[in-house]
Amino acid sequence: MKSTLRNGKDEMVVTPWEVMGEIDYDRLSREFGTHIITDELLQRIAKKAGYIHPLLKRGLFFSHRDLDVILDEYDHGKPFVLYTGRGPSGPVHLGHLVTWIFTKYLQDAFNAKLYFQMTDDEKFLINPKYTLTEIHNFMYENILDVIALGFNKEKTKIITDVKNIGSLYEVALKVARKVNFSTVKAVFGFKESDNIGIIFFPAIQAAPAFLESALKGRSVPCLIPAAIDQDPYWRITRDVASKLGYPKPAQIHSKFLPGLGKEGKMSSSQPETCIFTTDSPEVSEKKIMNAYTGGQATLEEQKKLGGNPDICPIFFYDYYVLLSDDKEAIQLRRKCRTGEVLCGECKKNLAEKTKRFLVQHQKKREDAKNNLTEYLLERNGF
């Protein structure tokens, strides 16, 4: 959906392919018709998990649809499956990991099965410059990142669309029969010049939400953790669900992930604004040291006026991506505001943490090569 709300400053554009401008999340949630996660819901999740995940406490995951319904059903003995995914058109950056780390938290909390969809078909269809082989090379690398996060091997199946189309197609056809061009035009802004593959694709992205129900021949609820820009897909999916007799998939939405560019932008198309999981520690350090910050123009001004952590990618990164602990984060915010800490020092600290994370993650990525096939979907799911 093209949301062209003005928030007094910049035009806000939110579609599954484009996030631009400064985002007013309350307004986005109202416009999309989602609900803000209440403290009560947060506590219900925390109770199952044994702790409140910082991404929940810090409000990165902030909105939902039917999360309450899913939790009620779970409490009445009806387990749900989790579903999330990735479009493999390039390397994974640390921002991507955040949703997946949170998904693992939910998997552990609810002992839930997870379908993780790799949309190689979508990325092939929207990138005329790539061959499928190139997309598959990205995908292989991306899968290593997913596995490296430690998802439950018995409970996680990675769907790669092209290879697993045999498992998805029948459900996708059922979805497609209920969705016409007018709808995808209105929801995604498709034009007549768009190719017929990408026009069909929303049916493929909807399919995993119903896959467990279809394979098991009984109604299995589904919860989708994803950034809120993917919400248009789920609105169509929810609309179709009732027509097909499947449960409406619930969602838990994150805000967009902060990066190292101005206004916290992080985008694979601007590689200097994001740390890729495959970056060498040295490269990551360089990117961080060159990042935009919320600090003042000069050392004197910074000491006098203090910085603004709330627009600072370095602070965001520490807070939302590397998940510094609460005490540390509160202290850093205060020190920044008062000018007690300077940007260079802050960057250096973050660079050290990032390098440590990368070294560990890259080791787990290597180990993942030995486990890869166990995570891949076979014809009949779990």
Place this chain on the structure above:
Amino acid sequence: MKSTLRNGKDEMVVTPWEVMGEIDYDRLSREFGTHIITDELLQRIAKKAGYIHPLLKRGLFFSHRDLDVILDEYDHGKPFVLYTGRGPSGPVHLGHLVTWIFTKYLQDAFNAKLYFQMTDDEKFLINPKYTLTEIHNFMYENILDVIALGFNKEKTKIITDVKNIGSLYEVALKVARKVNFSTVKAVFGFKESDNIGIIFFPAIQAAPAFLESALKGRSVPCLIPAAIDQDPYWRITRDVASKLGYPKPAQIHSKFLPGLGKEGKMSSSQPETCIFTTDSPEVSEKKIMNAYTGGQATLEEQKKLGGNPDICPIFFYDYYVLLSDDKEAIQLRRKCRTGEVLCGECKKNLAEKTKRFLVQHQKKREDAKNNLTEYLLERNGF
């Protein structure tokens, strides 16, 4: 493509889903930009086969694209694959068999591999009333009809789209990336109210034309025998072929198949106008005895003025479907014109031939149940 040529009498509408009015085939061929089969081409096929097939001699197969190219390449040692298909939305009628009988003639003449596509997905997408299980029941019955015709078991693979999507999807994605909504709108008359599955479907129908090239990793030409109403698909397929580096598929086109209704109509949606392969001999006889003919209104007039075999479904049926021999056909035409033979007698003769055919065909259909799996496509083609 909607062809709305007027031929002085009726509006002529030709799309893959609709054939209405009296058809001017020369004009249709000119409008579609195809070529009429020359005597030279006909003789080149006959030479390989050892005889001229009556469907070729009698002009039911009348038009082509690049048949000359395919034959030249064949003469230079480059074999081609055949590709035809069926949309399984109901029982097969004898009219359907005609294209397949001719395809078998080509298979035998050129010792060619054949991909036979069953478009269960298409039929599911365009028929909101059917479940996929219902479509699959039709499909199973239809496959028996195909096998009953005696295709070479070693050289024939039946593709069932939903089950074999794993073999088709990658090629279909390559096609889809090159075809936009504007094109399918212009060619097939798709509207915004059409579902996103049927909009994508032309890519699935194009895929088997390139399947052998894709599986073998080298250029394999393809010849498609089909009724001319399917031509719009092949125009898109040919256009895309060059963009993807596959050979443009050639076509050999039949006229529409005559039936028992007025103006030789035969349509599964008007069951009294066609003989289904599963009709009991008695039912077929009844349908034939109730058919429209080219005869006069009364016995006296028929004897005085004679009938008109060129508009008579009974004559067509004998000539194009049951393929009466040349001498017999010429004699019957003459006798009809002079009033020497009456419609009742003609119908009785045709009913006898049809009953004999059905008894034999139904026996072969039964035998086909034992051979079924050998004809079905496996993941890696032949």
